[in-house]
Amino acid sequence: MYSIKEFAKELKVKVSTIRYYERVRLIVPKRSDNGYRLYGDDELKRTRYILVMKYAAFSIDEIKQMLSMMVLPTTPDCEFKSEQLLVTKERELTQKIARYQEVLALLKEVKPLAIDSHYEEVEPEITARIDTIYQKINEEAD
Template identity: 35%
Template sequence: MQIKDFATKYQIQADTIRYYEKENILTPKRRENGYREYNEECEKQLQFIIVLKQLGFTIKEIQQLLQLRDQPISTECNVSTVSLLGEKIISLEENIQFYQKALQVVHKIKDLIDEDKYVRNQGVIEELMLGFFTDTQARRIR
């Protein structure tokens, strides 16, 4: 399959696929004419990349995981993989907490606005928003 069909199948831009190749996380075969050929192995690789991206892994982290995956099984490799995954778990848990708090704030604001109560609750809403803004700024600093 050529890049256009491959990109269409996975609903991503051809430039994104080229970027993944440049970053050595996707390696299609090359035909004699220089065209890329995306086979079943490339599909599995792209599916892996898509899942990791959806989980919040950076390109650098994906590169590390792929390098670890391609190494012979060893204690050192296992420790590195577990460490990288442990860091991602902490990050995901922090994101979950953030979105839970964001959801609570949005629910409160909705309730404060519902049934034409905005004018009466405008100050409370502004305090909620300011508090949430302060929380998000503190989160960015970490």
């Protein structure tokens, strides 16, 4: 069993993050006789799952929905909602990856130009590429 400080250290997050996850009922630690929080391997596995979903831009409510699938018997409605959520997240991540790839390609092109004294000549093209990426990001946000 881990204390909250050990648990946070193991997960490489702040203690405040663990307390927040507890406050929003994503994790529920056991309590020792003196009231201290105690976290075991189940909480560790669950919190890693939470952290991965958070990294993938799942909201707290979406994380709760996904976690509930792990412990509750599923209904057809629950399965449908979960599938919809996963399809949406997959699409969002795919779009984000595409934008990151465009930005990465742009950075690779700009890096030698930033050193070169002819930047002014290619600046309009770079600005146009940035504007295109910006437009795509805004369209995806709508």
